[in-house]
Amino acid sequence: xxxxxxxxxxxxKPSGTLSLICSVSGDSxxxxxxxxxxxxxxxxxLEWIGEIYHLGSTDYNPSLKSRVTVSVDKSKNQFSLKVxxxxxxDTAVYYCARQTVRGDFDYWGQGTLVTVSS
Amino acid sequence: DIQxxxxxxxxxxxxxxxxxxxxxxxxxxxxxxxWYQQRPGKAPKLLIYTASTLQSGVPSRFSGSxxxxxxxxxxxxxxxxxxxxxxCQQSYITPxxxxxxxxxxxK
Numbered sequence: 001x002x003x004x005x006x007x008x009x010x011x012x013k014p015s016g017t018l019s020l021i022c023s024v025s026g027d028s029x030x031x032x033x034x035x036x037x038x039x040x041x042x043x044x045x046l047e048w049i050g051e052i053y054h055l056g057s058t059d060y061n062p063s064l065k066s067r068v069t070v071s072v073d074k075s076k077n078q079f080s081l082k083v084x085x086x087x088x089x090d091t092a093v094y095y096c097a098r099q100t101v102r103g104d105f106d107y108w109g110q111g112t113l114v115t116v117s118s
Numbered sequence: 119d120i121q122x123x124x125x126x127x128x129x130x131x132x133x134x135x136x137x138x139x140x141x142x143x144x145x146x147x148x149x150x151x152x153w154y155q156q157r158p159g160k161a162p163k164l165l166i167y168t169a170s171t172l173q174s175g176v177p178s179r180f181s182g183s184x185x186x187x188x189x190x191x192x193x194x195x196x197x198x199x200x201x202x203x204x205x206c207q208q209s210y211i212t213p214x215x216x217x218x219x220x221x222x223x224x225k
Contacts, residue, residue, distance in 0.1 A: 045218045046205055046207075048212075062213060097161075102150075103210070106173065108161035110160075110161055111161050
């Protein structure tokens, strides 16, 4: 059974950097899959942030591209997210997810709430 | 970006009702359309991919149809555990985009 788990600080100060890790079990991060981050602002819909392929290729939402980095640590079977220069608008539940070659997200982490506040 | 428009934004139905949710895209995406269910406080769950293929383990009362720009999710007989919010997502081209959601509530 594939399992994803997000971890990281739940509170980040404005202008700081949001950093999250997604730990993957039941599948190899080196498999032929894409690994994504999706967020959901309180009471709002879903927004795709970015993704990484096992070979290291990345793709980002243009709306966030200048502030976002997704990277992978194969030795730990983890991938991570960094969002720089955060504001209150970045307050959201952040999910990591596995994306199939078809493009759908078939496994999701439980999500972690990150609040941007001083 | 491809814009996704779901209708209705919310609906009230009774157990046993047939429910239909539509999703329209701003450009043709073939069959690259997926549907998710999200219960309160939980992560989205994949129900249907490539417009009409049921994800493993999903009850057969869920079905999807459509191609091009117009898609439909149907629940043939609503069950208590189906009261949730449903999202469509296009998997045609990045940035991947989602509909705004349809909340299915108990009448």
